[in-house]
Amino acid sequence: MKRTPSPRWLIGTVLSGTCFYIFLFMFIVDRPLTTNEIGAYMQYKANYLASIRDESKIAIFAGSNGRFSHRCETITAQTGVACANLSIAVGYDFTWQMSRYWPYLKRGDVLYMPLEYWAPPAGRVKINGEAPYIVRHDHAALAQYSLTRMVSALFYFDIRYLFSGIGEMLLQKSGAQRRTSLRSLTVQGDERGATTEKSEQYSAFIQGLPHPSVSLEAYTDRAFAEAVDPIIETARAKGIVVVGGLPTAFDDAQIPTPVVMWLQTYFELRGACFLVLPNLSKYPRSAFYDTDSHLQESAQIAHSARLGPRLAAIERSTRCSDTVSDADSKSHTHKSPLRLTDTHATSGRRRRIGAWRPCCMNSRRASCPGPNLFVPG
Amino acid sequence: MLFNSPAFLLIFLPAALIAFFLIAIWSRAFAALSLALSSVAFYAVWNPRFVALLLASVVFNYCMGAALGNADGLRKTKLLLVFAIAVDLSLLAFFKYTDFFITTINELTGAQVPLAHIVLPLGISFFTFTQIAFLVDVSRGVVTEYSFVHYLLFVTYFPHLVAGPILHHKEMMPQFASPTTYRFDAALFTEGMSIFLIGLAKKVVLADGLAAFASPLFSAVENGTTVTFFEAWGAALAYTFQLYFDFSGYSDMAIGLSLLFNVRLPLNFASPYKSKNIIEFWRRWHMTLSRFLRDYLYVPLGGNRHGPARRYANLMITMILGGFWHGASWTFVIWGALHGAFLVANHGWQRLRIFRHDISPRSAMFLSSCATTATFFAVVAGWVVFRAQSMHGAARVLVGMSGANGFVLPSQVAAIIPGLDRHIGVKGNMPLFGGGSVMGVFEQLSLIILAAVLCFGFPNTQQMGTRMRIAAIFLSIGFVIQGIFFGHAPSPFLYFQF
Numbered sequence: 028m029k030r031t032p033s034p035r036w037l038i039g040t041v042l043s044g045t046c047f048y049i050f051l052f053m054f055i056v057d058r059p060l061t062t063n064e065i066g067a068y069m070q071y072k073a074n075y076l077a078s079i080r081d082e083s084k085i086a087i088f089a090g091s092n093g094r095f096s097h098r099c100e101t102i103t104a105q106t107g108v109a110c111a112n113l114s115i116a117v118g119y120d121f122t123w124q125m126s127r128y129w130p131y132l133k134r135g136d137v138l139y140m141p142l143e144y145w146a147p148p149a150g151r152v153k154i155n156g157e158a159p160y161i162v163r164h165d166h167a168a169l170a171q172y173s174l175t176r177m178v179s180a181l182f183y184f185d186i187r188y189l190f191s192g193i194g195e196m197l198l199q200k201s202g203a204q205r206r207t208s209l210r211s212l213t214v215q216g217d218e219r220g221a222t223t224e225k226s227e228q229y230s231a232f233i234q235g236l237p238h239p240s241v242s243l244e245a246y247t248d249r250a251f252a253e254a255v256d257p258i259i260e261t262a263r264a265k266g267i268v269v270v271g272g273l274p275t276a277f278d279d280a281q282i283p284t285p286v287v288m289w290l291q292t293y294f295e296l297r298g299a300c301f302l303v304l305p306n307l308s309k310y311p312r313s314a315f316y317d318t319d320s321h322l323q324e325s326a327q328i329a330h331s332a333r334l335g336p337r338l339a340a341i342e343r344s345t346r347c348s349d350t351v352s353d354a355d356s357k358s359h360t361h362k363s364p365l366r367l368t369d370t371h372a373t374s375g376r377r378r379r380i381g382a383w384r385p386c387c388m389n390s391r392r393a394s395c396p397g398p399n400l401f402v403p404g
Numbered sequence: 405m406l407f408n409s410p411a412f413l414l415i416f417l418p419a420a421l422i423a424f425f426l427i428a429i430w431s432r433a434f435a436a437l438s439l440a441l442s443s444v445a446f447y448a449v450w451n452p453r454f455v456a457l458l459l460a461s462v463v464f465n466y467c468m469g470a471a472l473g474n475a476d477g478l479r480k481t482k483l484l485l486v487f488a489i490a491v492d493l494s495l496l497a498f499f500k501y502t503d504f505f506i507t508t509i510n511e512l513t514g515a516q517v518p519l520a521h522i523v524l525p526l527g528i529s530f531f532t533f534t535q536i537a538f539l540v541d542v543s544r545g546v547v548t549e550y551s552f553v554h555y556l557l558f559v560t561y562f563p564h565l566v567a568g569p570i571l572h573h574k575e576m577m578p579q580f581a582s583p584t585t586y587r588f589d590a591a592l593f594t595e596g597m598s599i600f601l602i603g604l605a606k607k608v609v610l611a612d613g614l615a616a617f618a619s620p621l622f623s624a625v626e627n628g629t630t631v632t633f634f635e636a637w638g639a640a641l642a643y644t645f646q647l648y649f650d651f652s653g654y655s656d657m658a659i660g661l662s663l664l665f666n667v668r669l670p671l672n673f674a675s676p677y678k679s680k681n682i683i684e685f686w687r688r689w690h691m692t693l694s695r696f697l698r699d700y701l702y703v704p705l706g707g708n709r710h711g712p713a714r715r716y717a718n719l720m721i722t723m724i725l726g727g728f729w730h731g732a733s734w735t736f737v738i739w740g741a742l743h744g745a746f747l748v749a750n751h752g753w754q755r756l757r758i759f760r761h762d763i764s765p766r767s768a769m770f771l772s773s774c775a776t777t778a779t780f781f782a783v784v785a786g787w788v789v790f791r792a793q794s795m796h797g798a799a800r801v802l803v804g805m806s807g808a809n810g811f812v813l814p815s816q817v818a819a820i821i822p823g824l825d826r827h828i829g830v831k832g833n834m835p836l837f838g839g840g841s842v843m844g845v846f847e848q849l850s851l852i853i854l855a856a857v858l859c860f861g862f863p864n865t866q867q868m869g870t871r872m873r874i875a876a877i878f879l880s881i882g883f884v885i886q887g888i889f890f891g892h893a894p895s896p897f898l899y900f901q902f
Contacts, residue, residue: 034594036870040877041601048882061843182890186613186883187847194846198820206816228815228832232840317833 052184053162056192059199062159064208068115069127071209072216076111076131084109084136085338088125088258089274090117090143091218095321096275096308097141099215101331106339112216117143118156122257123168134266137342139334140258141272141308143320144241144282145251158183221316221324229317236312239319240281246289259297268345269299270338275322275330278309300347304333405449407657408608408887409894416446420562421664428586435586436553439665443562447526450566454525457495458560464491465535466555472542473550485543489536496532499524504732527566529729531559533696538573540700547573554580561667563658567651567897569672569692576667585666596663598873602865603656605880608887610855611650612895617848618643618791621836625800626793632812632829635837636804638848643791644784645855648677650898651690656865670695671866677783677859680775682746683754685783697726716751720744730790735798739790746782776860816842 057063076086085108087097093114102110113128132138158180161168169177204210211220226233245251262269271294276282287303294301314326322330341347405412420442428435448455468488475481503519510517538558541547558576559565579585621631621639631639655672662669676689686694702722708715720741727740763771785802792798803809812829814837819825838845862868868876888894 034590036874037594037598037877040874041881044878044881045885047878048885051882179890182882182886184883185886185891186609186851187616189883190847190850191843194843194850203820228830231831232833232835 048184049181051189052159052181053166056184056189056196057163058159058188058192058195060195060203060205061191062163064205065115065119065157065160066164067209068212068216069124071212072111072113072115073127073131075214075216076113076128079109079111080131080133082109083342084111084132085139085342086111086113086128086132086136087139087141088113088121088128089141090114090320091318092117092143092274092320093141094212094216094218095221095316096327096330097334098213098217098219098327098331100213100217100219101328102335102338103215105332105335108335108339108342110215110335112213114216116156120155120157121254123155123157123161125258125261129261129265132262132265132267135268135342135345137268137270137338138258138262139270139272139302139338140255141274142255143274144239144276144286145245159188217327218321219324221321221327223323223325226316226323230313233312233315233317233319236277236319238279238281239277241283241286243283243285243289246286246293252293255293256297259294259299263298268341268347269294269297270341270347271299271301272334273303273308275308275310275315275320277315277319278306278311280309280319282307282309300341302334302337302341304337405446406894406896407654407661408604410889411449413888416442416449417661417664420446424665425586425588432583432586433553436557436580440553440557440560443557443560443565446562447560447565450526451523457525457528458531461492461495461531461535462556462559464488465539465559466550466552469538469542469547469555470550472539473547481543485539488539492532492536492539496528498522499528501732530568530570531565533570533693533729534559534564537570537696537700541573547577549577549581551577551581561662563661563665563667564669567654567658568690569655569658569670570696571670571692575670579667587666589666592663592666596660598660598877599663599865600657600660601877601881601884602868602873603653603658603660604888605876605884606649606653606656607897608891609880609883610851610858611646611653611898612887612891613847613851614642614646614649614855615895616839617844617851618646620839622791622793622797622801624836625797629800629836630809631800631804631836632809633804633807634811634813635834636801636809638837638852640784640788640801640805641852641856642848644677644787645852645859647787647791647898648673648859649855652864654897659866673864674866675859675864677780678776679779680772681753681779682743682750682782685779686743686747693726693729697722701725712751712755716748719747719751723747733793735789735792735795738795739786742786742789746786814838814840814842814845817845 085099085102087093087099087110089097091114094112094116097112097114099110099112102108113124115124161172162180162183169180172180207218211218213219259269271290273282273287273290287307291301291303308330310322310326310330314322316323405416407413420439423438423442424435427438444455444459447458465488468484472481472484472488475484499522502522506517506519509515538547538555554577555573557580558571558573561571561576564571618639621635622643625631652673659669659671670692672691674688674691676685679685679688702718705718705721706714707718721744723744724737724740727736727738727743730736730739785805788801788805789795789798792801810829811827812831812834813824814834815825815830815832817838818828818830833840838848863872865873
């Protein structure tokens with residue numbers, strides 16, 4: 028039996044090994060170039076938001092498509108409305124992120140949410156990407172978790188995370204820097220520098236990506252609502268206008284109309300607006316940078332220029348109902364009553380889209396009809 | 405039900421253990437029956453419809469075994485044996501090879517016979533081979549015990565039912581008959597649990613970790629994607645170690661689980677990648693299959709008894725059929741033929757008796773390392789064929805590994821080593837290498853290096869001493885808990901598909 032540990036040894040090994048694992052990830056293994064950046068990004072964005080806390084403003088909140096494909100700098104320059112880009116990356120708990128920003132948002136502000144097309148969490152226990160940051164750096168937040176969530180967070184780390192952590196710690200010591208970091212952000216928090224020239228090294232990859240597709244089923248397991256509901260509820264309680272929207276995507280992406288209608292209905296039933304551009308925020312692959320949701324800088328600016336006047340109009344009127352044609356969108360300082368149609372810039376034909384209805388601003392369900400008005404552009 | 409699933413670990417295993425040892429206090433026969441029924445239930449969780457098939461196969465072979473045991477005369481014995489094996493192989497062929505035969509006929513003749521799309525019953529290759537071995541042993545007069553309950557348990561015993569080890573009747577029946585098997589043994593239980601935990605770590609931590617870096621590339625090449633040197637080697641090595649840790653992890657789990665019930669299963673792996681030649685590799689890899697093929701195919705074919713030419717032909721036939729046993733695809737046949745050719749070359753080389761003259765220990769060590777390296781890379785090339793879904797896919801990976809498609813790294817990785825980008829190609833994103841991220845490349849390399857160090861530099865689970873086992877469990881248990889209870893859905897073992 029020389030090869031057999033005693034039962035006491037085995038139990039002791041299992042318990043001490045488990046404690047060692049937890050200790051390792053709570054106090055030793057770090058990811059300075061990725062996970063730790065979350066805290067730095069949030070602080071950066073919160074600082075800017077604090078600096079414009081008394082102004083009426085637009086805030087953009089999504090995953091990395093919010094950061095790469097939307098440009099507050101453009102929106103402010105174009106409309107004169109202050110704008111903060113609060114987006115970091117997909118996968119981090121919305122409630123946790125927004126808790127840093129709520130103190131600086133006030134009644135009448137617009138919170139635009141072009142959230143990435145939804146994919147249910149892959150893990151069996153629902154836990155978000157912020158868990159490693161909280162386990163390593165925010166023990167106060169960890170202590171406030173429910174027991175289930177806390178245990179899930181403590182056991183977030185697989186062996187690949189360990190290797191990534193070791194790699195990042197070594198890279199940081201050698202002075203390596205990330206491709207994107209706080210240095211590549213504008214003051215307002217937009218990503219900058221995703222130039223056409225830089226995008227060339229990704230062009231083959233972008234062209235080779237499969238046709239993206241989105242399924243309605245991904246939205247119907249309640250995970251989406253559980254993630255977004257608290258944001259809308261808090262915003263409504265504070266008088267902030269929530270505007271749902273679509274993330275940027277390839278123009279060959281399969282985005283079924285029922286998904287867009289589902290999103291529209293979801294936001295409207297909760298008293299929020301839903302803003303759809305005639306192109307459904309879809310662009311040719313040649314306009315993308317390094318992933319299927321990150322626009323190149325020029326397209327980022329153009330996309331923001333199309334959104335800016337619409338968002339500014341909502342901010343000024345605090346009503347969802349709006350009409351802003353792309354042709355009109357160059358300057359918007361008027362507070363005229365807003366109409367119910369949107370216009371294609373190319374054809375000049377006006378198309379009606381469903382989200383632009385005043386009844387849904389602060390509506391209850393009965394006063395807010397279904398999504399049948401939606402006609403994709 | 406998977407060994408690495410919470411349902412198995414928290415419900416099935418404790419229930420089966422408690423039932424077995426409690427009933428054993430009262431009756432050993434009923435304890436054996438309870439374990440057999442637990443095993444059938446274990447199988448039923450996967451697909452209850454095939455329980456009838458499993459039980460029918462057990463009853464048929466048991467009856468044929470009894471008939472063979474009572475048969476008088478060589479001719480009658482032979483006839484019965486041929487009939488029983490033919491039925492077993494027909495069943496296997498029907499479930500496993502029908503679509504393969506239809507596809508082959510369609511391709512050869514241009515016919516358009518629709519595929520049958522028959523679901524492959526889990527473990528059919530294993531329980532069929534186990535029972536064929538039983539029938540042959542009966543015909544040879546090796547089998548002496550015919551208790552149906554013990555036979556049912558021998559075939560369905562859940563630690564080995566779905567992916568081996570392939571058992572011999574004679575090594576299991578005495579254990580089922582022994583009274584000590586039915587008494588709880590804390591030392592064996594602890595030994596079994598420690599082996600099981602190490603097997604679990606091999607599967608959940610290493611094999612599943614490596615899988616993410618192998619599968620995307622092997623899928624992509626089937627769609628015509630061209631792969632370059634580093635991508636191809638990254639995936640080929642990831643799969644090489646994934647397969648080893650997956651299957652040897654499963655085998656460790658099976659051995660460990662069985663020890664919880666005081667039953668010893670034969671070893672299935674003995675550090676195969678340390679082999680210095682292919683002959684040795686097959687003595688260390690999937691040892692119970694090698695044993696089966698040797699005893700029930702190679703030796704009956706004549707083995708090495710009729711000269712070198714016949715021996716080489718027998719080796720080729722054995723390995724081709726061994727490859728075909730793994731799956732209904734030409735890639736498995738070619739993989740088997742490849743290993744057959746390796747074995748023939750290896751035996752031929754040994755006959756030449758080169759390098760037998762006196763050499764210094766240092767030179768011997770160097771030559772030994774070269775031999776291990778060469779054997780390993782031959783095996784890796786074989787695994788590429790084994791893993792690919794088609795020969796076109798395999799060829800694309802092998803061409804990539806040869807460097808014919810160039811040497812390309814992601815730009816951020818190339819930038820880490822100054823000047824490297826002048827000597828190799830650079831791309832912004834390589835989704836088939838490290839999952840398309842810089843840290844993914846680091847993860848892939850780290851996992852491959854760790855796997856290589858464990859395979860080449862450490863003893864295997866059975867050779868480990870107490871301290872090393874404790875160290876292995878201490879370091880891996882957190883990741884095991886993470887993988888089982890908090891990670892993705894449990895992934896099936898690779899050998900379940902065979």
